[in-house]
Amino acid sequence: MNSNLLWRAGSCYAAVGIMAGAFGAHGLKSRGIAPESIASFQTASHYTVFNGLALLLLSLHPRFSVHRFAGPAIAAGTFLFSGSIFALVLNRDRFKFLGPVTPMGGLLMIAGYVSMAL
Numbered sequence: 001m002n003s004n005l006l007w008r009a010g011s012c013y014a015a016v017g018i019m020a021g022a023f024g025a026h027g028l029k030s031r032g033i034a035p036e037s038i039a040s041f042q043t044a045s046h047y048t049v050f051n052g053l054a055l056l057l058l059s060l061h062p063r064f065s066v067h068r069f070a071g072p073a074i075a076a077g078t079f080l081f082s083g084s085i086f087a088l089v090l091n092r093d094r095f096k097f098l099g100p101v102t103p104m105g106g107l108l109m110i111a112g113y114v115s116m117a118l
Helices: 003-026 035-060 070-090 092-098 101-117
Strands: none
Touching: 003 035, 003 070, 035 070, 035 101, 070 092, 070 101
16 A cells, blocks of 8 residues: 555545544434444544544655555554444444454554554
8 A cells, every 4th residue: 555545545534534423413313323322433433533644644654654564454444443333323233244343443453553563
């Protein structure tokens, strides 16, 4: 993954996270979603924004913008973690198979960050 792709992924994640946060704060209550689920949706939104910003910073770093594992792991982990939560909150019955995907996405994000420290 090159720095240009990391920059684009980070920009998209930041934008999606902000939009999801706004939808979670205003659109979910009218759909009769439980407050606990709305809180989960907000958590996923926050992680999407934070990791989007991290990818933007990563794309600017001379060493880590070309790291073979860190950027792709953070990007994929964010997609799996936040995406599975978004899907589960919006339609748990249809997407209940995604339940185990959430922690795998979280582990992938963690692995991406830890790989930069090694």
